Amino acid sequence: MGVWLVVAGLAVHIVFFYSIFDIYFTSPLVHGMTPHSVPLKPPAKRLLLFVADGLRADKFFELEEDGSSRAPFLRTIIEQRGAWGVSHTRVPTESRPGHVALIAGFYEDVSAVAKGWKENPVEFDSLFNESRYTWSWGSPDILPMFSKGASGDHVFIDMYPSESEDFAGSDTSKLDTWVFDRVKDFLSEGRKNVTLGNMLHQDKLVFFLHLLGIDTNGHSHKPYSKEYLDNIRIVDSGIRELTSLIEEFYEHDGRTAYIMSADHGMTDWGSHGASHPSETLTPLVAWGAGVRGPNMGEDIQEKQAFRDTFSQDWDLSHISRKDVEQADITSLMAALIGTSFPVNSVGVLPLDYINASDEFKAHAIFTNTQQILAQLTIKMAEKQETTLSWLFRPYKALPVDNQIQFVKSIQRKIHGKEYREAIEDSRELIKLALDGLEYYHGYDRLFLGASIAMGYLGWITYILTIIIQDYTNIVATSKIAQSQATYLRSEEGIRTIFAILGAIVAFLLYVQSLPWTHYIYCLLPIMLWNEALLKINVISQVKESIEGVGNLMMIIFKVFVAVAGLEIIVLTFFYRELLTLGLVAMAIWPIMTSLRSSNKMVVVFWSVSCLSVAVFPMLPVVGRDTDYRLVSLAGWTILALGLYAFRQLSKNAFYSPIRSNKLHVLFFSQLVTLGVAILILNSTSSSIASKQGLPLLNQGLSWLILVLSVLQPLLGSTHMVPRLLSLGVSLSAPYILLSMSHEALFYLSLCCLLYAWLLVEYSNTSHTIKANELDFSKGSVLGEPTRNLHTADLRVAYFFVFFILTAFFGTGNIASINSFDPVSVYCFLTIFNPFIMGALMLWKIVILFILVTCTFSAIHVILNVPTKSLFMVVLLMSDFMALHFFFLVRDSGSWLEIGTSISHYVIVMTMIIFLMLLLGIAKVFTTFQFTCTSRRKSHFQ
Structure with a gap:
């Protein structure tokens, strides 16, 4: 069930993601027009x-x-x-x-x-x-x-x-x-x-x-x-x-x-x-x-x-x-x-x-008019061929009869030497024709958009029922089973109804000769709602389990708080400064809990970390200025903190002398790699500033460090704290090479915040095992059976979504992400190659995502909940935001407004699809270990 759900979820979201390109980014080109040229001598x-x-x-x-x-x-x-x-x-x-x-x-x-x-x-x-x-x-x-x-x-x-x-x-x-x-x-x-x-x-x-x-x-x-x-x-x-x-x-x-x-x-x-x-x-x-x-x-x-x-x-x-x-x-x-x-x-x-002469101008603008009208004629004919006659809605401002009359009127005025009037009429007709092209280009947008929106609602309903049924104690299993037995009688009827509906929709699409993607967009919502309604008994049992007005009001209040929190995240896409507001609120949150008295140092560390990260959304976006001194400062600070942390870990009695020696060798190699990366960055920037180009040695070492940064963490222990620490130090080396200003300090601050998050969630549990003795390979604490989700777990899922977007927008915005600036990849290459440069810039963002996701995986172990349970809550939150942005997508207004609205949706959808892949990547980074001999038994086995 779990693997099937992940595959199905990935497929559904790929469809949702691709649909926006099919709706808004289809090619405007049509073919079959006759070329037009000015009949007079140029x-x-x-x-x-x-x-x-x-x-x-x-x-x-x-x-x-x-x-x-x-x-x-x-x-x-x-x-x-x-x-x-x-x-x-x-x-x-x-x-x-x-x-x-x-x-x-x-x-x-x-x-x-x-x-x-x-x-x-x-x-x-x-x-x-x-x-x-x-x-x-x-x-x-x-x-x-x-x-x-x-x-x-x-x-x-x-x-x-x-x-x-x-x-x-x-x-x-x-x-x-x-x-x-x-x-x-x-x-x-x-x-x-x-x-x-x-x-x-x-x-x-x-x-x-x-x-x-x-x-x-x-x-x-x-x-x-x-x-x-x-x-x-x-x-x-x-x-x-x-x-x-x-x-x-x-x-x-x-x-x-x-x-x-x-x-x-x-x-x-x-x-x-x-x-x-x-x-x-x-x-x-x-x-x-x-x-x-x-x-x-x-x-x-x-x-x-x-x-x-x-x-x-x-x-x-x-x-x-x-x-x-x-x-x-x-x-x-x-x-x-x-x-x-x-x-x-x-x-x-x-x-x-x-x-x-006015004569030449009149002929020239009229030729321009004919050339654009030819496109409109073809575009209208193509749309008419793929639409049932009783459903086709022609462009009302310029029907075919009006086009013919308009053209004949302009021709008469040119022959009558009324050139100025002909010019004005041609300009008016061009404007109408261009509006008509836009109309037919976006002809199916409302229909396709409604189909995708219904698909979203069906998927969200389906996921919600799975979470309630499989991962909560809201409804007793016996009640669900009893209700399901009663409900099975109508299951066949539901499937029959949706099968007939699907056949009707498929037939209507077929007779209109629509593209195969339209079949997916229209049939997918039917399939999802079919699956959701087959589990609707879960929702009915939730309704029955709510006793009293007080419980109902409390649930409504929690839902309101959850929606408000998600809306704040939505607004960060428009105003990244709101990330600062959210981080300040997070810094205050533990002070209002029992942690303020039981774990004062953890609370202080958490609050300071939140406030340090909160500074960055208020700063100018990265890329406007380069300051490699800040990058070097961040790099040497990470190196020093890493050295201190590794020394503390090596003193821990939990590690055997053999394992401790291996730990020393690995951590030492990572620190050396980070130090070399800092030196390469400064050497490269100095060489380029003096117009001596990128040294070949620097380039080769940079690519080597990029590869080593991925492999080094996999050589170490799968114990939680050393593995996370190893990841943070190892991935900092390529991040330093790709940095040019204060984003390197952001990396340092975010790592501290993620470690503080780990400590806070650990402090909220009642574990007797030490945090540095937790092991990713166990999947749960001491192999104990996992528990169901609690209301407090929603906060963990929310924090994860918030931190992912903080990693994304903490030092940039929509404009800076869309903009191309090769300065950050100079350590790797300086000769223009858009795809390699783009891949390196993407990896810079992915590094932060990996750190957040690996920490999220660690918190699953600490909370002793199944990985897929919290992830499904994250998926539900992300889909809510995606649906929100889907309704905000615009096809009118300025090109900036249209482009920005589509960019927001694409970013959220990319994040959802990428999170599914990131969980798999995080599993590799947290549980995989290169070894030449059989695994030694854990200290706790």
């Missing part, structure tokens, strides 16, 4: 796209203290020749989705990352695919995804090796100078090679320069550093020189357009991925063929009443500024060189950037 034959990866708008536009610009050439373009504005990116502010928005014109769904970061086949149309020829230079992480799978053989890439993307390199701006040098060589070859020269004189050409140096310098040295700001000057100089060479190559024919922008910005602490303005605001400068010049005048400042404060010191308020959404740039580039608009684009053509 103003440009070719376009150069410069993407300065990681370039913030403010660092680009702002002036130096002496009033000069750090990008003088592009500043001159803004003031004399071109147009400018701010490009607003969407979350997540990462390189891949940013480039997809810039070049393909749509906002990629999260599932695309799972398909491959670099070289997955292109499953979407892009400007490069629609061009006659595209040449691109830059990073191997970006260029391949726009070339592999592109129709034809007209997208050419030239990349530097991935080893060049070294965050600890002495001069990462060389990534940009490499690109500029290669383009110069390319133009030189174009003069000599007749075939290449003929290709270069065709129309609809795109030259893409991906400039990664700014992003790399931002990660390594922060955006306010000299390296980052100097890299902006290098990019500006390179663009100036290359523009001159291009104009010379094409003999100043006036048919070249230029666009400079960025995929995302960067926070002050050198990360990106979240929604801070420094990450979502990027520069946009356009000039050349088909691009308007600057609109200047005294009235400009009044017309562009931007209500932002970040642009006040740019000294550009006298020049007209036009902000765009990032995907709009794709439409602008397609209109300038006359390619078809990428069929998947949702960008709206920013006409304010175009220098052309």
